[in-house]
Amino acid sequence: MSETLFFDTFAKGQKAPKAIKSSKDCVIYTRVSSQQQADNLSLATQLKACTLYAEKQGYNIAATFGGTYESAETDERKQFTAMISFVRKYKGKISYILVYSLERFSRNDNSIWLTNELRKLGIEIISVTQPIDTSSASGQMQQKMLFLFGEFDNQLRRQKCMAGTKEMLLRGDWPTQPPMGFEIVRKDGKRKIVANAKGRLIRQAFHWKAFDNLSIEAIRARLAEKGLKVCHQHMSKILRNPFYCGMMAHNMLEGKVVEGNHEKLVSKEVFLMVNGLLKENPQGYRINKENSEIPLKRFLICDHCGKPMRGYIVKKKSLYYYKCNTKACNNNKSARDLNNVFEQILHSFRIDQAKDMIRAVNKQAVAKFNQLTVGDQDDYRDLQEQHTQILKKIDRLEERYIEEEIGGDLYHKYHARYKEEKAEIEKNLMKLSKQVSNLDENVGTAIKLALELPLKWVSADYNTKKRIQFLLFPNGISYCKKTDECRTPRINTLFSYIAYFQQIISNKKRGIPELGLDFASFATLVAGSRIELPTLGL
Known part of the structure; x- marks a missing residue:
């Protein structure tokens, strides 16, 4: 037996694969x-x-x-x-x-x-x-x-094709298959887009919406009686597509809308009337997008279904409420009461005394930040590669659509999916790319903000209130009407330390009772950090 057989277990590399026999x-x-x-x-x-x-x-x-x-x-x-x-x-x-x-x-x-x-x-x-x-x-x-x-x-070829398609759009000529209600005809050697029988029915749909204010379902029923069946989602897209009033919107126009050379089904005034009606809220309450009386809307989460709660006013009572729009949830609460609860929560993040404690918070926050950012560079490179790949997919999809290799339905389906993936990747890239050049100074600024937080929130405008809310609770706060309790899955790490140390100073047994958080909930945040806390006579 060869002596080398005893050393086979120490060999490196993979054995050469067996050659595949060639055939005819x-x-x-x-x-x-x-x-x-x-x-x-x-x-x-x-x-x-x-x-x-x-x-x-x-x-x-x-x-x-x-x-x-x-x-x-x-x-x-x-x-x-x-x-x-x-x-x-x-x-x-x-x-x-x-x-x-x-x-x-x-x-x-x-x-x-x-x-x-x-x-x-x-x-x-x-x-x-x-x-x-x-x-x-x-x-x-x-x-x-x-x-x-x-x-x-x-x-x-692609570069020439894309440039030619963009130039065609800027001239007002639609390069691909037009939307429902139009067809391509050639007259005297020229390509034209004209309305067909379906288009004439769609024109009636616009008028029903503009002048009779019919619902989309009522419009669909009338169209079905005349032989045109359209699903609810497609009907909604039709009523919002400016192509029907002679205007063109396309991804290659880079955010511009241009006048088209195709036949118009409705006037611009009728189109704008239709879309003005579509934006109205069909429920019996009025929504104000920026109202400082209801700053917690879309920040509060329904504890039952997990959907954001909205704000509205009951006109008869002149009172504001927060409400979940999901059917059967019945999760609503007075805006004044929940605003007061949130103001009380903010008091848990104030530091009223003990400069030594402020230094401890600063030191703890810096240590935690350095701990959390280990390995971010590898994640950032992986996300960059994912971003490159998704851009290639979008380019390839658009090219196939322009060359009419795939239809509009398939294009819009995958284009929306790829756009969502791209947005999520870019969101994560943005998070990882944020570099803190002077961490101590930024932490100090945050602590200074915490000293005045409740007063700032109460007196701030709507947008500032929203920023403060999501700064403290990035995932919002959930509310349960059945138990009349608020909960949150996450608190900004820095402000968690502030609440914890503030609790030590004041000898409180409960951390943030309005959120159901006790002393132990915050103690785990600093466990293992090995920083030396000042005694302050405790």
Whole structure:
């Protein structure tokens, strides 16, 4: 027995994988980018060339995929995906994928990665019009260069297409399929967007809303009687779409609205009347968006359903209330009473004495901040990568929509989803990117603010009150009418220390009774910090 066998357990690295046996079986993939190319026998030409090549090389054709028009800018192609799944399923049996040219296979930045993955399975991509020996390093490099040139060509086309589409929008011409009620016609060689039979019914819907103030459900019922069925959500979007009054709004216009050259269904006055009516509140109370009498609206959370509570006034009594709008919750409370409770809560964050205690709070807050920010740099880099990927997805989706590869419903569905993901990532990036240059000074400013907090909140305007509220309680405060109690899942860490030390100074047994918090709730915040607290004669 060889002595080296005793040392095998100390070996490093992975064992070389077994070579996959090469076979003579292949598959053929053909593709064109548009319906026009599919109609000019391009597919038949590709299939004939690939078949002749296979016969000449003595390959057995196991299957044929494609035969239709699919964009090569994405790997989300049905025939392409089916072909990749097939060769992976029969790895070791399929050795070649025959294509007319490499651009027929793929023209995006995944092509090189996918080629390498297939090569690991013993599968080579062969272009019958671009003979390359991929068994050598130089041959593989030539293949990669051809893929890169294909992607570069795509980027140039996309840049030209996007610029042309934006210019078209600025001229007042809608570049894609128009909304319901319109159709594209060509007259004297010119493309025009005109209203059709559905459009004439939609015009009536606008008038029903503007002059009769019918509800959306009543409008839908009338349209259904006339043969046009529209869901509630779509009807609402129609009434809010300025396209119907001759104005165009599009993402590529970068926040601008331009006059369109298409036929107008309703006047601008009627459109604005409709949207003015839609904004009115159908309930029997009036909402004031910035009212200092109800500063806790949308800050208070319903304890039962978890939805934000709103503020309103009962006109007969001239009294303000907070209310949950969820049916069957019945969670409401006098605004004056809850405002008084919140004012009492603010008194728990005041420091009225003991400069030594203020220094302890400062030291504790700085230590906690440094502890919490460990590892943030790695998280920040991960979020940057996620942000780059989501931007690529949005660009690819918009490009497919402009080129009419996908319909409006699919575009809006995924565009909204990607926008939400992008907003969440940017929100987290913003949190991690905030660097405190002088932490001691900022903590000192916060403590100074805490000394005057109750007075500031009572005398402040609506917006300042909201900022103070969310500064202290980032997740808001929940209210339960059944027990008449308030709770909060989170308190700003700095102000938690202030409340804790204030409790020590005053020898209170309860921390913040209005929130049901006792001494033990705050004691855990400083546990393990190992800072030395001043005795103050305790």
